[in-house]
Amino acid sequence: xxxxxLTRVDAAQGPTAVDLILIVAGSLALAVHRRAPxxxxxxxxxxxxxxxxxxNPGTSAAFPVVAGxxxxxxxxxxxxxxxxGVLFLVGFFVASPSGGGLERTLLLHGWFICxxxxxxxxxxxxxxxxxxxxxxxxxxxxxxxxxLRRAGEERLRIARELxxxxxxxxxxxxxxxxxxxxxxRKRGEEVPDALIAIQEASGEAMRELxxxxxxxxxDVVPPGTxxxxxxxxxxxxxxxxLAASVTFTGQERTLPDAVDRAAYRIVQEALTNVARHAGRAxxxxxxxxxxRQFGVRxxxxxxxxxxxxxxxxxxxxxxxxxVALGGTxxxxxxxxGGFAVRAELPLQEGGS
Numbered sequence: 001x002x003x004x005x006l007t008r009v010d011a012a013q014g015p016t017a018v019d020l021i022l023i024v025a026g027s028l029a030l031a032v033h034r035r036a037p038x039x040x041x042x043x044x045x046x047x048x049x050x051x052x053x054x055x056n057p058g059t060s061a062a063f064p065v066v067a068g069x070x071x072x073x074x075x076x077x078x079x080x081x082x083x084x085g086v087l088f089l090v091g092f093f094v095a096s097p098s099g100g101g102l103e104r105t106l107l108l109h110g111w112f113i114c115x116x117x118x119x120x121x122x123x124x125x126x127x128x129x130x131x132x133x134x135x136x137x138x139x140x141x142x143x144x145x146x147x148l149r150r151a152g153e154e155r156l157r158i159a160r161e162l163x164x165x166x167x168x169x170x171x172x173x174x175x176x177x178x179x180x181x182x183x184x185r186k187r188g189e190e191v192p193d194a195l196i197a198i199q200e201a202s203g204e205a206m207r208e209l210x211x212x213x214x215x216x217x218x219d220v221v222p223p224g225t226x227x228x229x230x231x232x233x234x235x236x237x238x239x240x241x242l243a244a245s246v247t248f249t250g251q252e253r254t255l256p257d258a259v260d261r262a263a264y265r266i267v268q269e270a271l272t273n274v275a276r277h278a279g280r281a282x283x284x285x286x287x288x289x290x291x292r293q294f295g296v297r298x299x300x301x302x303x304x305x306x307x308x309x310x311x312x313x314x315x316x317x318x319x320x321x322x323v324a325l326g327g328t329x330x331x332x333x334x335x336x337g338g339f340a341v342r343a344e345l346p347l348q349e350g351g352s
Contacts, residue, residue: 022051027064033071038080041068045084049091056095062088062108066115073119074126081119085112159216166209174202197240204236226260227287230267234285237271243282244271250289259345262321263287263296269314270298270341281338293327294347299340318343 026047033040045065052061065088072081089112093105177199184191230246237244255263267285274283281300288295315331318341322329327345334340 016055019051019055019057022047022054023061023064026051030064030067030071033068034075037068037072037075038077041065041072041080041084044068045088049088052092052095059104059108059111062092062111066108066111069112070115070119070122073116074123076123078116078120081116085116155216159213162209162216163213167206170202170205170209174199174206177202193239193241197236200236200239204232226257226264227255227267229264230285233264233268233271237275237283240275241280242271242275243280244274244285245283246285246287248287248289252289255294256348258325259294259347262325262345263294263343265321266296266318266341266343267298269318273314273341274298274300274339278339290347292347294345296343296345297340299334299338301338 026044029040029043048061048065051057069081069085089105089108092108093101096104177195180195181191181199234244234246274281278300283300286297319329322343322345325345327343330342
């Protein structure tokens with residue numbers, strides 16, 4: 001715009017008010033060329049041509065029109081760019097003084113050709129980038145769909161294997177335990193606590209197996225798989241001879257689903273390990289509802305020289321659950337004997 005205003009054939013005379021209005025209007029119109037590119041180009045060309053006819057400036061007066069031709073060509077309107085460019089060049093040639101007018105017009109002709117070529121190149125480059133992005137997005141979507149399909153097929157395969165193997169075995173255990181309990185009661189004998197525990201545990205195992213199979217087949221976690229079942233878990237542990245107690249600290253509230261399920265599984269695995277390795281050791285379960293974290297503690301009393309359980313799949317799975325939620329886990333000997341499991345699970349926003 002400054003070049004268009006200051007470059008004149010008659011350098012001794014500065015631009016008039018009319019010249020400045022035409023230059024500013026024609027140049028500022030380019031700021032909205034994306035909304036109406038052809039209309040803006042025509043307006044700019046009329047303004048700058050009026051400036052040329054009024055004051056006969058130098059070739060720099062064509063700069064705004066050249067920019068407009070580039071913008072219009074970039075948006076695929078080559079015909080409009082050619083028509084406006086030709087009309088402007090004709091007007092510039094007519095307004096030029098004799099001697100040098102043809103040379104200046106030919107120079108502008110080269111500028112307009114360059115503007116059109118660069119506009120086409122820019123248009124093709126942008127189209128290439130869009131196509132590349134679309135192909136990359138399509139390839140990523142295809143990979144994700146293939147991965148989800150493979151994951152779904154693997155879940156179904158695992159569900160079939162679990163159903164064909166475990167369901168039959170657990171059903172047999174539950175049936176045999178039920179028959180034994182029935183026969184004992186029929187003979188008027190006292191049913192052993194261990195037999196009752198086997199019957200209840202096998203029934204619970206069947207319910208959990210069905211819930212697991214449902215998750216594998218539908219990828220939807222059924223309700224009632226968290227701490228709402230803690231009472232049942234403790235009752236089964238006590239029926240098996242485990243002296244287990246539970247205490248709550250903090251303000252009890254609804255936990256995020258992932259935290260709720262992880263906490264239940266941690267308590268379940270910890271009580272299983274106590275029953276397996278520490279027999280009837282007194283065990284305490286403490287659940288702490290903190291502001292930002294939910295704490296789970298399962299500690300059992302025992303002698304200091306009692307060997308502690310080795311790290312197996314249960315503890316490994318427990319640790320994986322905690323790490324997946326961004327929490328921390330300690331599972332090891334406690335001071336004075338026994339074993340302790342302590343987990344800190346962060347509470348996400350909206351989980352309270």
